[in-house]
Structure formats: structure tokens, C-alpha cells
Amino acid sequence: MKARYILFAASALGLAGCSANTGMNTAATTSAVPTLELAATGETVPVGTVARDAADDPAIWRNPDDPAKSLVIGTDKRAGLYVFGMDGSKKSFLPEGELNNVDLREVMIDGRKTVLVGASIRNDLNNAHIGLYRLEADSAELNLLGKFPAGAGEAYGFCFGQDSGDEVFAYMITKAGNVRELKLSFAMGVPNATIMREHKLTTQPEGCVVDDRTGRLYVGEENAAIWMYDLDADPFVPQRFADVNGRELVADVEGLALAPTGANGGYLVASSQGDNAYVLYDLVTGAYVNRFRLVDGLVDGTSETDGIEVMLGDFGPQYPDGLMVVQDGDNGNQTQNFKYVSWRKVLEALEGSE
Structure with a gap:
């Protein structure tokens, strides 16, 4: 298969097939691993849906010309897409009905630099x-470019x-366990999506993130493991990156994010939902680094x-490093929302724990 990514260093990851459900009781499991405590710096206004699990997933657009005017997109999975300001205020809302996860990239569409959501x-x-x-940065509004089939199953x-x-x-992750890759094209400014390949995990996954530097896709199988797919490899099968073991990472594993440094370094960050914590792993070795909670x-x-x-x-004075x-x-007593955390506080806490 022709290489699509520039790969840098190979990490010490074990080969794996698909894992079975661990059967953990996520509501009752608490990690015994020491956990740092931090406080968030800000928060968004609450989402509109009441009395239901609603707010779900964020994406961040950094304004390179004026970081204080950067934007956060957040899903109300019962209603649509919000755009928030750095002060947490609602800038716009696009009603889209039921949805779940969100991501963005900056791309060229018909000769125009576009923030694609x-x-x-x-x-x-x-x-x-x-x-x-399309995210219109000046107005902080989202304009629909199109909706495209992504295969069978619940998105x-x-x-x-x-x-x-x-x-x-x-990358579409279905509730049944499908990890599905689609290639996007924008010929003549018209978007299109074509299914390329897929793999099925044994149990329910959700969170995913791609490290564009190394061509690696990370997927969280909620009660089992975090998996890594080498997007340059064929066949499209994963390696086990981290276990949902009830210690460092407690089921459910939910959102995944990257804090990249250098050519291939930095952290993979995972939401350890079962004990209300966030876990950091070394991207090169896969080793567990530390974990923290957000307290009042x-x-x-x-x-x-x-x-x-x-x-x-x-991102401005309150968020100078990320x-x-x-x-x-x-x-x-309010509906769900999103919290903003200064990455400098995370780094200081990590340094202080050494």
C-alpha cells in the first residue's frame, strides 16, 4: 500500500487482536492509583437540552492572529452544534438533531482556506x-456543506x-464496534466521502483521535482497551496501546485527545470516566505517565x-501554553456544559509530582 503518512519512530507496542468485554461495573469501580487534583479556569454556558445526558464532545479552533478570539465547538448530542467563545459564551448554535462527536481540520476547498468541521x-x-x-471564524457560525453516508450502523x-x-x-466509529475510514474529496468545491476500509472491535468503542504527524489512529473500546491503528499499514488492524485495567484507566474510557511535542512525542490523554479522571500516556512508548482530576x-x-x-x-493570558x-x-443544578483547563496548569502539576 502506498504510504500516506510520514512515520517517524516506532513505539514499543504489543501486537493484539480484538479484546473481549472486561465486564467491569463502571459505576462502582474506583482507581487506587495516586491522582493529581487541578481546577478548571473557565467554563461554557450550559447546553440547551435539560434533564438528559446531552453535552458530549468538543473541538478547538485556535485563531493564530488573535488567540483570545479562538473558538470551541461543542455538541449537544440531542440537539445540535454550539460554537463558544474563549469566555465560554454562546456564539452560535446550529440545530442538527441527534449527533455525537465532533472534530475539525484546516483544509483548502476550491482555493479557499477552510476550517472544516x-x-x-x-x-x-x-x-x-x-x-x-464550514466554520466562519469572523461570525463564529457553522454552515452545512453536506451530509454523507458512512455505512451501516449507529454513528x-x-x-x-x-x-x-x-x-x-x-473515521466513523459505530456503536456496534466498526472502525471505518472514509476518504474526503473536494473536487470543484463539492465535498464527497468514500468508504475505504474498516475493522470491527469486539465491544462498543467511541472516542478516537488521529496523530497527523505519525499516521496513527487511536480508538477507545470503552470497557477493554485503547487501540492504535497504523494508518500506513495494510491490513487495517490495531495494536493494543493501553488496557482498561481498573487502575490507571477505569471503564468507561471515553474521549481521547493529543498533546503533541516534536516529531512524534507528547501525550495521549484519555477520559477515565469510571472514576472521573484524565490519564496521560507517552505517545512514543505507550507508557502510563500520570493522571489527574478536576475539582472545585x-x-x-x-x-x-x-x-x-x-x-x-x-490562547491568551489565561491559557498561554494551550x-x-x-x-x-x-x-x-444546571444542564451539562464544557470546562476549560489551562494546559500550563497540567504541566506544572506533572512537574510537581516528579
Whole structure:
């Protein structure tokens, strides 16, 4: 198979097939591993859906010209897509019905630099669809580019990947366990999505993220493991990256995010939903690094987190080294929302624990 990504260093990952469900009681399991405690710096306004599990997954767009005007896209999986400002205010809302995960990449469409936003559409529970949108940075609004079939099954997790030639791929994760790759094209400015290949995990996955530097897709099988797919390899089968072991990582494993450094270094960050924590792994070796929780501070802490996102870089005085956004499953007497975390605080906590 022709290489689509520039690969750098091979990590010490064990080969694996598909894992069976661990059968953990996620509500009762608590990790015994020491866990750092941090506080979030800010939060978004609550989403509109009341009395239901609603807020789910975020994506971050960093404004390189004015970082303080960067934007966060967040899903209300019962209703649609929000765009939030760095102060947590609602900038816009696009009603789309049932959806789940969201991601973005900057691409060229018909000669125009475009912030492309994608989401897993769940309005048809028997057939998955991808929604593609253009984020208008000046107005903070999303405009629909189209909705595209993504194979059989209920749409669930979703993420983008972009190779060294700037080709864009979408990864649809179905509730039944399918990990499906679609190639996107934009001939004459018209989007299209073509299914390329797929693999089926044994039990339910959701969170996914692609490291564009190394061509690796990470997928969380909620009660079993985090898997790594080498997108340059054929066949399309995963290696086990980390176990859901009830210690460092407690079922369900939900959102996944990257904090990349250098050619292939940095962290994979996972939401350990079963004990309300966030776990960091070394991207090169796969080794466990540390874990932390968000406790009450300037804003309330988080629990039962689904989606997470991390983006490094300057986001203004409160977030000088990067921004982490996490879904909060219990926002007190308000509906669910998203919390903003300064990545500098995470790094300082890691350094202080050494």
C-alpha cells in the first residue's frame, strides 16, 4: 500500500487482536492509583437540552492572529452544534438533531482556506452519516456543506485525519464496534466521502483521535482497551496501546485527545470516566505517565466526562501554553456544559509530582 503518512519512530507496542468485554461495573469501580487534583479556569454556558445526558464532545479552533478570539465547538448530542467563545459564551448554535462527536481540520476547498468541521450524525440509527460544515471564524457560525453516508450502523465516535499530502480522512466509529475510514474529496468545491476500509472491535468503542504527524489512529473500546491503528499499514488492524485495567484507566474510557511535542512525542490523554479522571500516556512508548482530576475551584469540578480535546499554543493570558476542554456530565443544578483547563496548569502539576 502506498504510504500516506510520514512515520517517524516506532513505539514499543504489543501486537493484539480484538479484546473481549472486561465486564467491569463502571459505576462502582474506583482507581487506587495516586491522582493529581487541578481546577478548571473557565467554563461554557450550559447546553440547551435539560434533564438528559446531552453535552458530549468538543473541538478547538485556535485563531493564530488573535488567540483570545479562538473558538470551541461543542455538541449537544440531542440537539445540535454550539460554537463558544474563549469566555465560554454562546456564539452560535446550529440545530442538527441527534449527533455525537465532533472534530475539525484546516483544509483548502476550491482555493479557499477552510476550517472544516465534521460530526457523527445519529438521526438514522441504522445508517451512519457524517455532517461536514464550514466554520466562519469572523461570525463564529457553522454552515452545512453536506451530509454523507458512512455505512451501516449507529454513528457514534468521529475524528479527522490529515496526511502529509494534505488529504483528509474521516473515521466513523459505530456503536456496534466498526472502525471505518472514509476518504474526503473536494473536487470543484463539492465535498464527497468514500468508504475505504474498516475493522470491527469486539465491544462498543467511541472516542478516537488521529496523530497527523505519525499516521496513527487511536480508538477507545470503552470497557477493554485503547487501540492504535497504523494508518500506513495494510491490513487495517490495531495494536493494543493501553488496557482498561481498573487502575490507571477505569471503564468507561471515553474521549481521547493529543498533546503533541516534536516529531512524534507528547501525550495521549484519555477520559477515565469510571472514576472521573484524565490519564496521560507517552505517545512514543505507550507508557502510563500520570493522571489527574478536576475539582472545585473558580468553577465546579467535572465528573462522568465524555469528550475531551487538547490544543497546544497561545490562547491568551489565561491559557498561554494551550487549552484543554472537557465535557462535564454533572453541572450541579444546571444542564451539562464544557470546562476549560489551562494546559500550563497540567504541566506544572506533572512537574510537581516528579
